Amino acid sequence: MTWIKAPAGEPREKTRMTTFAEAFQRFADQFLPPNLSDAMHLRFQAAARSSQLGRENSLEFGDGGQHIVFVVRGATKLVAHASESRDQIVAFHFAGEVFTVPEPGNHSYSVSALKDCDILSFRWTDFSTLASSEPAVLRRLLETTMQSLRRCRENAIGLGRKTAGERIAVFLLGMAERIGSEQDGRIFLDLPMSRRDIAESLGLTIETVSRQLTKLKEEGVIQTAGRSGVILGARGHLRDRAGFLLEAA
Amino acid sequence: MTWIKAPAGEPREKTRMTTFAEAFQRFADQFLPPNLSDAMHLRFQAAARSSQLGRENSLEFGDGGQHIVFVVRGATKLVAHASESRDQIVAFHFAGEVFTVPEPGNHSYSVSALKDCDILSFRWTDFSTLASSEPAVLRRLLETTMQSLRRCRENAIGLGRKTAGERIAVFLLGMAERIGSEQDGRIFLDLPMSRRDIAESLGLTIETVSRQLTKLKEEGVIQTAGRSGVILGARGHLRDRAGFLLEAA
DNA sequence: CGGACATTTGAACCTCATCAAGGGTCGTGG
DNA sequence: CCACGACCCTTGATGAGGTTCAAATGTCCG
Numbered sequence: 142m143t144w145i146k147a148p149a150g151e152p153r154e155k156t157r158m159t160t161f162a163e164a165f166q167r168f169a170d171q172f173l174p175p176n177l178s179d180a181m182h183l184r185f186q187a188a189a190r191s192s193q194l195g196r197e198n199s200l201e202f203g204d205g206g207q208h209i210v211f212v213v214r215g216a217t218k219l220v221a222h223a224s225e226s227r228d229q230i231v232a233f234h235f236a237g238e239v240f241t242v243p244e245p246g247n248h249s250y251s252v253s254a255l256k257d258c259d260i261l262s263f264r265w266t267d268f269s270t271l272a273s274s275e276p277a278v279l280r281r282l283l284e285t286t287m288q289s290l291r292r293c294r295e296n297a298i299g300l301g302r303k304t305a306g307e308r309i310a311v312f313l314l315g316m317a318e319r320i321g322s323e324q325d326g327r328i329f330l331d332l333p334m335s336r337r338d339i340a341e342s343l344g345l346t347i348e349t350v351s352r353q354l355t356k357l358k359e360e361g362v363i364q365t366a367g368r369s370g371v372i373l374g375a376r377g378h379l380r381d382r383a384g385f386l387l388e389a390a
Numbered sequence: 391m392t393w394i395k396a397p398a399g400e401p402r403e404k405t406r407m408t409t410f411a412e413a414f415q416r417f418a419d420q421f422l423p424p425n426l427s428d429a430m431h432l433r434f435q436a437a438a439r440s441s442q443l444g445r446e447n448s449l450e451f452g453d454g455g456q457h458i459v460f461v462v463r464g465a466t467k468l469v470a471h472a473s474e475s476r477d478q479i480v481a482f483h484f485a486g487e488v489f490t491v492p493e494p495g496n497h498s499y500s501v502s503a504l505k506d507c508d509i510l511s512f513r514w515t516d517f518s519t520l521a522s523s524e525p526a527v528l529r530r531l532l533e534t535t536m537q538s539l540r541r542c543r544e545n546a547i548g549l550g551r552k553t554a555g556e557r558i559a560v561f562l563l564g565m566a567e568r569i570g571s572e573q574d575g576r577i578f579l580d581l582p583m584s585r586r587d588i589a590e591s592l593g594l595t596i597e598t599v600s601r602q603l604t605k606l607k608e609e610g611v612i613q614t615a616g617r618s619g620v621i622l623g624a625r626g627h628l629r630d631r632a633g634f635l636l637e638a639a
Numbered sequence: 640c641g642g643a644c645a646t647t648t649g650a651a652c653c654t655c656a657t658c659a660a661g662g663g664t665c666g667t668g669g
Numbered sequence: 670c671c672a673c674g675a676c677c678c679t680t681g682a683t684g685a686g687g688t689t690c691a692a693a694t695g696t697c698c699g
Contacts, residue, residue: 207536221543221546221547222635223547223551223552223633223635224633224634224635224636227551227633228551229546229547229550229551231543231546231547241536241539243539243540243543246540246544247544247560247632247634247635248544248547248634248635249635269529273525273529274525275525276522276523276524276525276528279525279528279529279532280518280522280528282532283528283531283532283535286532286535286536286539287456287490287535289539290490290492290535290538290539290542291492291495293539293542293543293546294470294480294492294542295495295496295497296546297470297478297480297542297545297546297549298470298472298478298480298497300546300549300550300593301478301549301590301591301592301593302472302476302477302478302593303472304654304655305654305655311496335677335678336677336678336679337677341550342550343550344549344550344551345655345656346655346656346657347677347678347679348655348656348657348678348679348680349654349655349656350678351678351679351680352655352679352680354679355679355680367663367664367665368663368664368665368677368678383496384472384473384476385472385473385496385497386471386472386473386496386497386498387473553686553687554686554687584645584646585645585646585647586645594687594688595687595688595689596645596646596647597646597647597648597687597688597689598686598687598688599646600646600647600648601647601648601687603646603647604647604648616695616696616697617645617646617695617696617697640699641698641699642697642698642699643696643697643698643699644695644696644697644698645694645695645696645697646693646694646695646696647692647693647694647695648691648692648693648694649690649691649692649693650689650690650691651688651689651690651691652687652688652689652690653686653687653688653689654685654686654687654688655684655685655686655687656683656684656685656686657682657683657684657685658681658682658683658684659680659681659682659683660679660680660681660682661678661679661680661681662677662678662679662680663676663677663678663679664675664676664677664678665674665675665676665677666673666674666675666676667672667673667674667675668671668672668673668674669670669671669672669673
């Protein structure tokens with residue numbers, strides 16, 4: 142049903158951290174209501190497919206429908222294929238998150254791994270059937286979808302109306318909130334995505350991303366450590382550069 | 391709770407086409423399951439607020455939460471205010487459609503009328519409470535939200551990776567599908583939105599939109615009739631300019 | 640028919656993309 | 670542990686697509 146593509150290097154098996162049962166259990170803990178009947182639990186489990194993805198490997202959905210994806214471990218990007226060498230990253234997702242993959246239409250979508258990943262996926266038709274009589278699951282899924290929609294809209298504002306500098310600032314603030322760790326007032330980021338990924342999510346080129354990061358570094362707003370490390374100084378300074386409304390706190 | 395802003399000219403009452411009861415009935419027909427109990431029906435009705443909006447008047451949501459909006463009659467735009475004179479239109483919605491308005495965060499959102507509108511709105515907290523025990527309503531809302539998400543993502547691809555010409559082509563094709571009327575092979579569009587609206591939804595300026603439309607006209611791909619009339623020739627010609635994947639049908 | 644306003648058209652400018660090297664970083668193998 | 674090498678990232682120079690500013694033309698409403 143699903144097919145793993147390895148664009149560069151072969152899929153590394155490395156440490157297969159989780160078994161299918163463990164993976165599904167994590168999904169159930171995160172997403173299914175605690176009082177769900179054992180029968181339903183099993184039916185959801187039967188509908189789930191697990192995949193291990195090595196870095197930069199991608200999961201394509203051969204059957205042309207929507208899919209629901211749960212990230213058990215690792216970090217992923219949802220990529221839309223506009224055309225030859227014009228990809229747009231529509232969303233990043235980290236361990237514990239659930240999202241939907243649209244069915245192919247004018248553009249096709251795939252999920253790929255920013256770092257080694259364990260992933261659980263469901264065909265929407267299957268999932269929908271199971272969930273339709275479980276209001277708690279529907280609510281949870283609705284919540285998740287609304288969250289994705291909010292993020293997508295915020296992203297669209299950036300893509301449509303913000304300068305390169307503002308987009309980078311927004312990106313860093315967003316990542317800080319999602320995967321940053323705070324230590325004595327400063328926020329440490331270990332970005333799992335490459336400059337190319339950042340560029341493709343912000344509608345820019347890697348060169349522009351690099352230049353903007355350099356600029357922020359020169360202005361003392363951030364520090365960098367290697368390829369993936371970023372240390373944010375006072376968050377206010379980044380906010381000032383993000384082109385947000387003034388009033389907001 | 392809600393507040394009507396009239397940026398230019400006073401709100402015109404014109405023909406108030408629908409009473410509250412009629413408006414709610416249309417919503418119920420479209421969105422609530424036919425077998426819903428009378429009691430629930432009344433509770434939904436009690437949570438609904440109706441508004442009449444004249445052209446270019448906007449509905450702002452004073453209480454800072456999410457809202458659910460149903461367009462009874464007319465056509466609307468969902469506008470995000472990025473900052474002073476930098477607005478991004480996040481979605482257009484037409485009669486019969488339901489959508490969510492995000493709560494204000496880094497940016498604030500409002501709904502305004504492309505032409506005279508009747509609108510029904512719900513606070514999300516109210517709606518959510520009522521819907522949580524009605525799987526059919528949840529399913530319907532989930533469907534709607536997924537549809538919005540798909541559209542938003544497609545739009546994001548355009549904003550991030552497409553040229554002005556491609557964005558216009560995609561826009562026209564999308565509008566043709568939603569509000570076009572076909573007559574002997576050609577599609578007639580009566581665009582309810584101004585060039586400014588088109589520009590603000592595509593992340594362009596009105597001048598660029600105008601130039602691109604002129605170009606399409608010169609190339610014989612479209613014809614225009616007044617401000618709002620557009621006639622699409624062979625749809626294939628527009629598709630060729632939309633930057634879609636080649637294979638797709 | 641007149642007038643306000645939306646749209647079109649034109650010209651100069653600017654941001655960011657593109658093309659092209661030059662450094663760093665990190666993984667691999669010795 | 671160090672050194673090599675591939676790849677990623679940075680930096681520089683140039684150019685195009687789209688914005689901005691300005692003005693003419695069209696459209697539609699009263």
